[in-house]
Amino acid sequence: MNNLPSGWFTEEFQNEGTAFSLKIKEKLHDEKSEYQHIEIYSTETFGNLMVIDGCVMLTERDNFLYHEMMTHPALFTHANPEKVVVIGGGDCGTLKEVLKHPGVKEAWQVEIDELVTRMAERYFPDLCSSNQDPRANFFFGDGIKWMSDVVPGSIDVIIVDSTDPVGPAEGLFAVDFYRNCMLALKEGGILVQQSESPLLHSKTIIKSVHQDMKKAGFDQVHTLPFPQPVYPTGWWSATMASKQKPLTCFREEDAQQKPFVTQYYNKDIHRGALAVPEFMKVDLDLD
Amino acid sequence: MNNLPSGWFTEEFQNEGTAFSLKIKEKLHDEKSEYQHIEIYSTETFGNLMVIDGCVMLTERDNFLYHEMMTHPALFTHANPEKVVVIGGGDCGTLKEVLKHPGVKEAWQVEIDELVTRMAERYFPDLCSSNQDPRANFFFGDGIKWMSDVVPGSIDVIIVDSTDPVGPAEGLFAVDFYRNCMLALKEGGILVQQSESPLLHSKTIIKSVHQDMKKAGFDQVHTLPFPQPVYPTGWWSATMASKQKPLTCFREEDAQQKPFVTQYYNKDIHRGALAVPEFMKVDLDLD
Numbered sequence: 001m002n003n004l005p006s007g008w009f010t011e012e013f014q015n016e017g018t019a020f021s022l023k024i025k026e027k028l029h030d031e032k033s034e035y036q037h038i039e040i041y042s043t044e045t046f047g048n049l050m051v052i053d054g055c056v057m058l059t060e061r062d063n064f065l066y067h068e069m070m071t072h073p074a075l076f077t078h079a080n081p082e083k084v085v086v087i088g089g090g091d092c093g094t095l096k097e098v099l100k101h102p103g104v105k106e107a108w109q110v111e112i113d114e115l116v117t118r119m120a121e122r123y124f125p126d127l128c129s130s131n132q133d134p135r136a137n138f139f140f141g142d143g144i145k146w147m148s149d150v151v152p153g154s155i156d157v158i159i160v161d162s163t164d165p166v167g168p169a170e171g172l173f174a175v176d177f178y179r180n181c182m183l184a185l186k187e188g189g190i191l192v193q194q195s196e197s198p199l200l201h202s203k204t205i206i207k208s209v210h211q212d213m214k215k216a217g218f219d220q221v222h223t224l225p226f227p228q229p230v231y232p233t234g235w236w237s238a239t240m241a242s243k244q245k246p247l248t249c250f251r252e253e254d255a256q257q258k259p260f261v262t263q264y265y266n267k268d269i270h271r272g273a274l275a276v277p278e279f280m281k282v283d284l285d286l287d
Numbered sequence: 288m289n290n291l292p293s294g295w296f297t298e299e300f301q302n303e304g305t306a307f308s309l310k311i312k313e314k315l316h317d318e319k320s321e322y323q324h325i326e327i328y329s330t331e332t333f334g335n336l337m338v339i340d341g342c343v344m345l346t347e348r349d350n351f352l353y354h355e356m357m358t359h360p361a362l363f364t365h366a367n368p369e370k371v372v373v374i375g376g377g378d379c380g381t382l383k384e385v386l387k388h389p390g391v392k393e394a395w396q397v398e399i400d401e402l403v404t405r406m407a408e409r410y411f412p413d414l415c416s417s418n419q420d421p422r423a424n425f426f427f428g429d430g431i432k433w434m435s436d437v438v439p440g441s442i443d444v445i446i447v448d449s450t451d452p453v454g455p456a457e458g459l460f461a462v463d464f465y466r467n468c469m470l471a472l473k474e475g476g477i478l479v480q481q482s483e484s485p486l487l488h489s490k491t492i493i494k495s496v497h498q499d500m501k502k503a504g505f506d507q508v509h510t511l512p513f514p515q516p517v518y519p520t521g522w523w524s525a526t527m528a529s530k531q532k533p534l535t536c537f538r539e540e541d542a543q544q545k546p547f548v549t550q551y552y553n554k555d556i557h558r559g560a561l562a563v564p565e566f567m568k569v570d571l572d573l574d
Contacts, residue, residue: 010308017309017332017333018310021308043304062520199516229522233521263565265565276555277551279551
């Protein structure tokens with residue numbers, strides 16, 4: 001049985017019987033906020049790494065996959081997204097992708113833990129490079145409460161960029177929260193949420209997300225898988241929901257001619273991510 | 288710095304600065320063949336695991352992703368595949384997928400190490416469940432030599448299901464081998480090869496594979512990414528090549544109506560896997 005020598009950061013996915021490790025150069029920061037324990041490492045090959053409560057949140061090298069896929073499919077599915085709200089997303093990577101869309105007039109990042117953003121500004125400056133954009137707005141506080149207080153029918157796209165559905169993020173995977181999202185959305189609005197691993201969680205978390213979103217009145221729900229190497233199984237997903245708007249149609253021509261650079265996303269990748277693996281059709285009772 | 292206790296199998300990807308671990312129930316087998324060191328473990332959550340020379344080869348739980356994506360895109364791109372040859376693939380999983388196609392009249396598995404197949408028969412019986420099919424043929428020996436001796440213009444699809452391009456498999460990632468494949472293929476024939484991780488190897492191995500296949504006379508080359516949790520980054524690829532036949536067209540209607548069950552592959556997944564991520568267009572000098 002091999003074991004890693006010191007000099008590695010290892011995240012053990014206890015329930016899944018797997019673990020993922022990154023070779024570390026040094027620990028750059030270690031701080032406990034009111035909400036969680038945040039560590040920053042410099043890795044040998046994946047750039048800087050943020051760890052929250054022992055879980056890998058992101059690395060400089062591969063976060064583009066997650067942030068692009070949390071953002072662009074939803075924004076190119078909406079007819080004309082002008083007001084976009086990110087719930088969570090304290091590292092500012094999703095906000096940065098949102099602000100690439102010239103049609104967006106107002107973007108909010110509603111993160112419970114201000115320290116995550118302060119750490120991102122210091123250790124992931126590229127993700128924060130649009131934070132001075134005049135369209136960017138920051139609120140540090142409870143996203144669940146924020147969503148229950150927001151003006152009804154005022155938001156075009158809500159992106160729930162949260163940690164796993166345990167601890168502070170648990171209430172973001174719940175019917176009550178989705179009902180408030182439904183109320184907050186304008187006609188034609190879209191909700192998208194990170195929804196864990198297709199291989200590990202189709203029958204559990206992803207299925208619950210579908211059921212709860214439907215209970216909250218979202219008739220259309222669709223899960224888009226994408227690669228994300230530093231998360232369990234290296235395979236992750238975003239689940240989109242809308243009241244009536246079909247989620248398998250999107251502004252393909254606009255996506256094709258997007259006036260900004262991406263590293264993963266393009267029109268064909270978007271179309272491809274809409275494909276549902278055979279086992280997920282079974283697990284989610286589709287067809 | 289966390290470290291895993293005993294009871295885990297860990298593969299350290301030394302050049303990549305990452306490691307992947309699976310929780311182990313017990314070691315079932317440990318044997319050295321003429322070519323390599325083969326270990327079989329029972330894992331807590333991924334079923335049985337085969338390890339060759341310290342590298343994870345496959346688990347019962349997730350091998351369907353790899354085997355389906357090595358097989359069905361190539362076979363549904365070919366107009367009428369009747370004779371299919373697997374080079375490597377000793378675990379018989381690719382052969383099993385090939386034999387699902389009723390039009391296949393003759394399938395060969397050319398594996399250098401017979402012990403891999405014996406271990407698969409014992410510890411991965413599901414993968415070997417088509418080994419008694421009268422269309423299945425087995426040759427245990429050097430795939431490079433086999434391909435140089437085969438009757439020219441006799442094969443419809445060649446699937447190179449090999450280990451990494453070091454050690455015994457190195458000669459399978461080379462212009463000379465591809466030239467022999469080109470000679471062995473019938474008109475309209477297709478070659479497909481496992482081609483490592485899009486994130487890690489686009490600029491290196493995948494780019495070399497493209498260049499070498501083109502040098503060998505394959506005008507059309509296309510890389511299809513797919514998830515594969517137990518391989519580095521959890522994201523893997525197959526590279527298809529043909530003399531002239533465009534690889535972005537395939538028998539979509541036949542794929543839609545496939546007369547067999549798959550767990551991942553379907554027509555939309557195939558179409559989706561043809562999408563090229565933005566960074567790969569840059570790394571491979573496409574567009």
